[in-house]
Amino acid sequence: MNPFVRALALLIAFFVAAPMFIVIPMSFSSAASLTFPPPGYTLANYINFFSDPNWTEPLINSVIIGLGTVLVTLCLAIPASFALVRHIFLGRELFNLLIMLPMIVPTIVMALGYYMYFGQLRLVQSYLGVILAHSCIAMPMATLILTAALKGFDRSVERAAMNLGASPFTTFRLVTFPILRPAFTVAGLFAFIASFDEAVIALFISGRDRATLPRQMFNAVRQEADPTISAASSFLFLLVLAGVCVWLAPQFVRRRSGTTRQPLENGATNTAAAAS
Numbered sequence: 001m002n003p004f005v006r007a008l009a010l011l012i013a014f015f016v017a018a019p020m021f022i023v024i025p026m027s028f029s030s031a032a033s034l035t036f037p038p039p040g041y042t043l044a045n046y047i048n049f050f051s052d053p054n055w056t057e058p059l060i061n062s063v064i065i066g067l068g069t070v071l072v073t074l075c076l077a078i079p080a081s082f083a084l085v086r087h088i089f090l091g092r093e094l095f096n097l098l099i100m101l102p103m104i105v106p107t108i109v110m111a112l113g114y115y116m117y118f119g120q121l122r123l124v125q126s127y128l129g130v131i132l133a134h135s136c137i138a139m140p141m142a143t144l145i146l147t148a149a150l151k152g153f154d155r156s157v158e159r160a161a162m163n164l165g166a167s168p169f170t171t172f173r174l175v176t177f178p179i180l181r182p183a184f185t186v187a188g189l190f191a192f193i194a195s196f197d198e199a200v201i202a203l204f205i206s207g208r209d210r211a212t213l214p215r216q217m218f219n220a221v222r223q224e225a226d227p228t229i230s231a232a233s234s235f236l237f238l239l240v241l242a243g244v245c246v247w248l249a250p251q252f253v254r255r256r257s258g259t260t261r262q263p264l265e266n267g268a269t270n271t272a273a274a275a276s
Contacts, residue, residue: 020237027230034227045231055228058216061127062196065212068131069195070188073138077187080139081146103140110137111204118205125207133201138191145190149183193240 022036027045029038049055083089084096102110114133115124123129157179161171177184199214206212211219213232220226 023230023233023237026227027234029227029230032227034230045228046235048228049231049235052228055213055216055232058211058213059232061206061210062213065127065130065134065210066192066195068127069134069138070191072131072135073142073191074184074188076135077139077142077146078184081143081150084143085147085150099143100140102137107137107198107200111201114201115204124205125210127210130202130206130210130212131195133205134195134198135191137198137201138194141190141194142187145187146180146183149180153180196236 025038026034026036028041028043029036030040030042030044080095080099084092110133114129118124118129118133121129123132153176157175158171161175162168166174196212197214199212199218202212202215203218206215213236217229217232220229
């Protein structure tokens with residue numbers, strides 16, 4: 001790799017990761033407000049984060065809403081992706097544009113629209129309302145991931161299964177789904193992240209009883225410089241890091257086992273050749 005490109009990549013990575021070198025130390029600060037560098041170190045912020053209902057309830061709400069968003073998004077994105085990739089119908093381009101619209105429209109405009117529309121349906125301050133709103137903003141990314149996977153999918157395996165007598169549902173369950181499982185997993189992961197990280201729409205429609213963690217963090221910064229917010233931020237960062245490690249660990253193990261198996265096979269081949 002070009003040394004200049006490598007240096008530029010390292011600089012960008014440092015710029016992106018630099019806030020973590022401030023937030024994580026502040027999460028252990030003993031100060032009564034957000035202060036850097038910390039005057040002392042303590043676990044009081046983490047204890048407060050996991051014991052104070054003002055923080056634990058929004059965390060639980062975010063998890064519930066995130067899982068509901070994953071379910072609704074996949075139930076909508078999977079058939080939409082199959083329709084866009086495998087079928088030609090009138091209004092196909094318009095349908096694709098409508099799915100991608102949340103990526104174009106500003107979030108504040110969508111939040112205001114959801115607030116007015118869901119208010120008439122009495123979905124404001126409810127789990128269902130927030131899940132539906134978050135599913136709309138997660139649909140574009142999930143659909144892009146699934147359509148990209150479907151375009152590279154070899155349909156000959158499906159035809160072979162149908163020729164052997166499998167029904168369309170059985171073919172999807174035993175052939176299509178196992179092959180596309182990584183794409184489904186990534187689409188669901190992005191939907192969960194989009195929901196868990198969203199704050200603007202939650203400010204409009206989640207309400208006090210269904211407040212999400214990003215909304216609580218925003219309120220903590222706006223109303224008082226509660227140092228617990230640094231513990232919440234560090235927890236989210238470590239959660240994402242753990243998710244990435246869990247996702248990469250099987251690939252690393254397979255790669256290591258593959259590289260280990262190859263020298264063993266070569267050694268066995270060389271030994272057999274020498275013996276003969």
